[in-house]
Amino acid sequence: MTIGGGHGDSEVLTVMEPPSQRNTETPSFQNATVPVDSSGRATVFRPFSLSSPHSRAFHLAWLSLFSCFFSTFSIPPLIPVISSDLGLSASAVSAAGTASFAGSIFSRLAMGPLCDLIGPRTSSAILSLLTAPAILSTALVSSPTSFVLVRFFVGFSLANFVANQYWMSSMFSGNVVGLANGVSAGWANVGAGVSQLLMPILYTTIAEFLPRDVSWRVSFVFPAVFQVITAVLVLLYGQDTPDSNRKASNRNKDRTPVEEEHSSFVRILLDGLGDYRAWILALLYGYSFGVELTTDNMIAGYFYERFGVNLEAAGTIAASFAISNVASRPAGGMVSDVLGKRYGMRGRLWGLWIVQSVAGLLCLLLGRVNSLWGSIAVMWVFSVFVQAASGLIFGVVPFVSKRSLGVVAGMTGSGGTVGAVVTQVLLFSGDNVRKQRSISLMGLMTFVASLSVTLIYFPRWGGIFCGPSSSSASDDCSQRLLGDEEEDDDKVVISGRLRPVC
Amino acid sequence: MAVQTFLFASLIIFSSIESNHGATEVSLFTNLENSLEVTAKPTRVGVVWEAGKDIVRITWMLKSSAKVNDDAAFKTVEVKLCYAPISQVDRPWRKTHNELSRDRSCPHKIVSKPYDKIPQSLNWTVDRETPTGTYFIRAYGTDVNGYEVAYGQSSDAEKTTNLFSVEGISGRHTSLDIASICFSVFSFGSLLVFLVKEKRKAKLQQRK
Numbered sequence: 001m002t003i004g005g006g007h008g009d010s011e012v013l014t015v016m017e018p019p020s021q022r023n024t025e026t027p028s029f030q031n032a033t034v035p036v037d038s039s040g041r042a043t044v045f046r047p048f049s050l051s052s053p054h055s056r057a058f059h060l061a062w063l064s065l066f067s068c069f070f071s072t073f074s075i076p077p078l079i080p081v082i083s084s085d086l087g088l089s090a091s092a093v094s095a096a097g098t099a100s101f102a103g104s105i106f107s108r109l110a111m112g113p114l115c116d117l118i119g120p121r122t123s124s125a126i127l128s129l130l131t132a133p134a135i136l137s138t139a140l141v142s143s144p145t146s147f148v149l150v151r152f153f154v155g156f157s158l159a160n161f162v163a164n165q166y167w168m169s170s171m172f173s174g175n176v177v178g179l180a181n182g183v184s185a186g187w188a189n190v191g192a193g194v195s196q197l198l199m200p201i202l203y204t205t206i207a208e209f210l211p212r213d214v215s216w217r218v219s220f221v222f223p224a225v226f227q228v229i230t231a232v233l234v235l236l237y238g239q240d241t242p243d244s245n246r247k248a249s250n251r252n253k254d255r256t257p258v259e260e261e262h263s264s265f266v267r268i269l270l271d272g273l274g275d276y277r278a279w280i281l282a283l284l285y286g287y288s289f290g291v292e293l294t295t296d297n298m299i300a301g302y303f304y305e306r307f308g309v310n311l312e313a314a315g316t317i318a319a320s321f322a323i324s325n326v327a328s329r330p331a332g333g334m335v336s337d338v339l340g341k342r343y344g345m346r347g348r349l350w351g352l353w354i355v356q357s358v359a360g361l362l363c364l365l366l367g368r369v370n371s372l373w374g375s376i377a378v379m380w381v382f383s384v385f386v387q388a389a390s391g392l393i394f395g396v397v398p399f400v401s402k403r404s405l406g407v408v409a410g411m412t413g414s415g416g417t418v419g420a421v422v423t424q425v426l427l428f429s430g431d432n433v434r435k436q437r438s439i440s441l442m443g444l445m446t447f448v449a450s451l452s453v454t455l456i457y458f459p460r461w462g463g464i465f466c467g468p469s470s471s472s473a474s475d476d477c478s479q480r481l482l483g484d485e486e487e488d489d490d491k492v493v494i495s496g497r498l499r500p501v502c
Numbered sequence: 503m504a505v506q507t508f509l510f511a512s513l514i515i516f517s518s519i520e521s522n523h524g525a526t527e528v529s530l531f532t533n534l535e536n537s538l539e540v541t542a543k544p545t546r547v548g549v550v551w552e553a554g555k556d557i558v559r560i561t562w563m564l565k566s567s568a569k570v571n572d573d574a575a576f577k578t579v580e581v582k583l584c585y586a587p588i589s590q591v592d593r594p595w596r597k598t599h600n601e602l603s604r605d606r607s608c609p610h611k612i613v614s615k616p617y618d619k620i621p622q623s624l625n626w627t628v629d630r631e632t633p634t635g636t637y638f639i640r641a642y643g644t645d646v647n648g649y650e651v652a653y654g655q656s657s658d659a660e661k662t663t664n665l666f667s668v669e670g671i672s673g674r675h676t677s678l679d680i681a682s683i684c685f686s687v688f689s690f691g692s693l694l695v696f697l698v699k700e701k702r703k704a705k706l707q708q709r710k
Contacts, residue, residue, distance in 0.1 A: 089592035133686035213673030
């Protein structure tokens with residue numbers, strides 16, 4: 001008996017499309033090469049094919065986000081050269097690091113409503129094309145201020161994460177959305193690790209032919225070009241929804257007054273911002289992805305200072321932490337889907353709580369282990385759990401609100417980077433940082449934050465401790481918040497299979 | 503990875519040369535005798551030196567106040583460019599360390615010459631890759647095994663006098679600037695083209 005999951009046909013939430021945007025032609029689902037549900041979203045996840053618009057969307061989404069992560073994290077490996085050329089001080093370097101995440105806080109928040117408005121394909125392409133010059137302008141910096149500014153603007157590109165998750169949630173149906181979200185975000189996160197390995201190679205190769213101070217500047221051509229290529233591919237081959245692209249919303253102007261369009265956008269925004277579950281998920285994501293980003297930044301230095309490994313070994317350890325995303329985050333998404341299939345939304349929430357708490361405990365342990373190989377082993381297990389937690393969170397996000405999906409995804413994604421900034425500033429900045437204690441504190445904070453999962457409650461599917469409310473005509477406030485469309489779905493989804501209340 | 507070694511050692515590569523000399527013994531800076539006299543005279547006085555262009559005349563010799571056999575152990579003299587305290591502020595990768603193998607304050611090697619009792623000098627062009635900063639010059643007298651036994655520097659003990667500033671070369675070139683501008687124009691332009699095309703397609707579909 002499943003609700004939040006279930007075999008493909010019609011038990012899933014329909015994609016929200018205002019009536020004016022529906023075509024008069026029948027959707028060509030019959031021609032789909034993968035099994036789809038009633039709104040055309042794929043019910044199986046086949047990452048290694050290109051035949052259907054779903055898998056094409058998947059590859060375009062993860063590739064374009066990969067290029068954004070690659071660009072953002074292409075600067076750190078070259079910082080020793082850049083800082084010596086520009087005369088950067090340590091505080092300028094760390095300010096630039098914080099700025100790169102701060103930039104993404106705002107852009108992720110803005111990306112949410114934008115996806116709701118013009119669709120993920122156009123939004124992500126716009127962002128990639130607008131931030132590609134920013135990464136290239138790293139080649140033009142000549143002062144600490146401009147360095148910080150460049151990192152701030154390049155950080156904007158991380159908002160593509162929201163478009164990525166939104167796109168996957170539009171293309172893949174509820175029973176595989178966790179896995180699709182997890183794989184596309186996980187493979188994209190690997191861009192951060194690959195960048196740390198590839199950029200130094202690129203730099204030293206170019207330095208064979210050009211003087212040192214020119215070579216590092218020229219190196220940034222590569223991430224910029226890569227980002228533009230992915231953006232162009234997205235525009236050429238991507239589509240927003242399984243049947244077609246999101247029609248330009250100004251078409252509505254012909255049929256409905258402009259005010260209604262505006263107010264419905266404002267409603268989408270307010271519905272998202274007013275949903276308490278989005279805020280909780282934002283907090284949780286801040287303590288899974290935020291912790292992951294913070295660890296990315298400081299783990300190489302930790303191994304270098306504490307255990308005296310040499311710099312390239314420390315860098316490789318740090319890269320391995322990021323690269324484990326290729327499997328951990330997808331695993332989290334898959335676990336979410338499996339639990340959703342067997343136990344519904346409650347299963348997803350329980351899975352999230354357990355995995356994130358374990359991640360917190362492992363982080364606590366990491367700060368206390370005294371041997372090098374013990375620390376590396378704990379770090380690897382910690383990386384699996386913290387990245388899986390991120391995947392599990394985005395196994396829940398698509399179900400919070402169908403109409404305000406973008407806003408909710410934006411808030412959650414933004415919460416991730418807020419968490420990174422807060423954790424970094426609180427625990428890892430300043431002169432007298434004792435990294436071991438900070439790492440353990442970070443683990444403790446993660447554990448405590450994950451307790452907030454218990455507060456999440458879906459009236460239709462239940463929460464951690466309580467089952468769903470028994471009447472579908474309840475005047476529960478949160479049900480009203482979900483909007484009228486959800487009420488219609490109720491009848492389709494539930495179809496007499498109400499689960500008992502606690 | 504060899505390439506990561508190259509990258510991260512680019513700042514400390516010259517100091518790591520010393521630590522490769524089979525460091526079982528720990529040389530401390532405080533154990534060194536200040537028996538060398540080092541002077542640095544630029545060809546252009548009173549201006550900031552330009553990396554790759556300005557020439558400095560560096561001379562070093564045994565101090566007249568040194569005892570007779572102080573230089574018995576010297577085999578080679580290594581002359582280095584060192585960061586003045588002002589260039590070390592907030593930059594832990596340039597920190598001065600008493601243990602010479604861990605000292606990062608003198609990463610730029612100028613020359614290494616066999617020791618001669620007569621005063622030696624050198625016309626040194628400031629290295630092209632010298633970063634912007636304030637410096638002084640130090641010479642280490644090293645023994646047969648490569649360990650420092652004495653030193654001398656062009657500045658005083660507190661490293662406050664006789665400092666000179668170097669202006670590093672900026673890698674910015676007009677060609678790079680132009681290429682970046684063209685790229686940005688292409689990026690924005692292709693975005694506009696796509697948006698216009700999409701709008702046109704939408705209008706066409708609407709008319710159908």
